[in-house]
Amino acid sequence: TTHYLFIVVVAVNSTLLTINAGDYIFYTDWAWTSFVVFSIAQSTMLVVGAIYYMLFTGVPGTATYYATIMTIYTWVAKGAWFALGYPMDFITVPVWIPSAMLLDLTYWATRRNKHAAIIIGGTLVGLSLPIFNMINLLLVRDPLEMAFKYPRPTLPPYMTPIEPQVGKFCNSPVALGSGAGAVLSVPVAALGAKLNTWTYR
Numbered sequence: 001t002t003h004y005l006f007i008v009v010v011a012v013n014s015t016l017l018t019i020n021a022g023d024y025i026f027y028t029d030w031a032w033t034s035f036v037v038f039s040i041a042q043s044t045m046l047v048v049g050a051i052y053y054m055l056f057t058g059v060p061g062t063a064t065y066y067a068t069i070m071t072i073y074t075w076v077a078k079g080a081w082f083a084l085g086y087p088m089d090f091i092t093v094p095v096w097i098p099s100a101m102l103l104d105l106t107y108w109a110t111r112r113n114k115h116a117a118i119i120i121g122g123t124l125v126g127l128s129l130p131i132f133n134m135i136n137l138l139l140v141r142d143p144l145e146m147a148f149k150y151p152r153p154t155l156p157p158y159m160t161p162i163e164p165q166v167g168k169f170c171n172s173p174v175a176l177g178s179g180a181g182a183v184l185s186v187p188v189a190a191l192g193a194k195l196n197t198w199t200y201r
Helices: 002-021 035-057 062-083 097-109 114-138 143-149 173-200
Strands: none
Touching: 002 035, 002 062, 035 062, 035 097, 035 114, 035 173, 062 097, 097 114, 114 173
16 A cells, blocks of 8 residues: 555656746747757756656556556646636646557566666656757747737746847757757656665665
């Protein structure tokens, strides 16, 4: 009973951590300016939560299940904002599931080798998540128009949306986000595996 309860606690808390790790991208007023930050935060948080959860159960497919839970939670949040009168494009739901499927596939293809899942799977998540989310954002209406027309009630004055300066920082936010996400996903996933080992002691 304790183990099943622990699985529920891990799922809920990890989901909340991952959702809040890249909070800015849910709201289209900061979707483009914070894309690199989101890519790093979300790829690392997805990997550490999914690796921890997957190694705890030992079942390939758990990472996809974990990503599905987060997606459902986020769509509920999107629906809540919509109910308050905001347009559907006000919140962009991140694309976690395809990257989590790559992690599961790695775990399955390497015969449940946790080190391969961490190194290969973590790298695949870090490389793929920014790409999937950039494609997702391209389908959204103009973020700046949305930002000025529907400002967030909790947005502080000093965070008033401004023209994105992505080009001055890096010519390719996808490349930067993918590279940083891939590099950071591996050590963070290793941390998740270590925490998983401590759980059994």
